[in-house]
Amino acid sequence: MDIVKQIKQHTENLQTVCDRLTAAQLKDLKPAVMGFYYQLPGFEAVIKKYIKISITKDQLTADIVNGNLESYQTAIAKTNAEMDEYADDYEEPEALDIxxxxALDNAVADTDAANLVSLFTGVINTLDYYENFSDEPGYWNNLQEQExxxxxxxxxxxxSNKPLSTSVYQERYNNVDFTAL
Incomplete structure (x- = not known):
């Protein structure tokens, strides 16, 4: 099967299932999926560089769980408003930074299915990036298929209303070396 068609079908399946989840379930999933992104190189430094806020992974997780998202939303909106891609000093973010x-934008946005689907597809896109630019494409392709x-x-x-650990992604990718490429 063509990988593009497979991922398109997968995304449609994600959307269908996420549309059936309650707002509370969607909110509960966000910190779990963010566990993947926390393992990317320089997570906290990237947020500080581009959004101009200092955060820790634990604080962000707690804020997502408790719905304390306004300060993040405000900081992201301010950054987006101030960004000028045509300025002489504009620096294009690296792919991992993007x-x-x-992921941060989707995690702190109002809880809805589209943001969660974007978090999930971002995981796939990140693994695809590693597959395309690493010396071990087979390894990353295998992770992507398993994902x-x-x-x-x-x-x-x-x-099925079973409990899900917020550390499910951190545990899953704990031994994966996400080095900068």
Missing amino acids: FILE LAFQLEILSTME
Whole structure:
């Protein structure tokens, strides 16, 4: 099967399942999926550089869980308003930085299915980036294929109202070396 078609179908499946979840379930999933992004190189430094806020992974997780998101939303909006891609001093973020920034934006946005789907597809896109630019494309391709099934397993768990650990992604990718490429 063509990988583009497979991922398109997977994204549609994610959207369908996420649309059936409650707002509370969607909110509960965000910190779990963010566990993946926390493992990317320089997560906190990227946020500080581009959004101009100092955060820790633990504080961000707690704020997502407790719904304390306004300060993040304000900081992101301010950064977006001040960004001038045509300025002489504009610095294009690296791909990993973009994945982190998009994940933060989706994690702190109002809880809805589209933001959660974007978090999940961002994981796939990040693994695809590593596959395309690392010296071990087969390794990253295998992780990406496993990730598709893992995401559906997570959503199935949520649909059946079983508890899900917020550290599920941190545990899953704990031994993966996400070095800067």
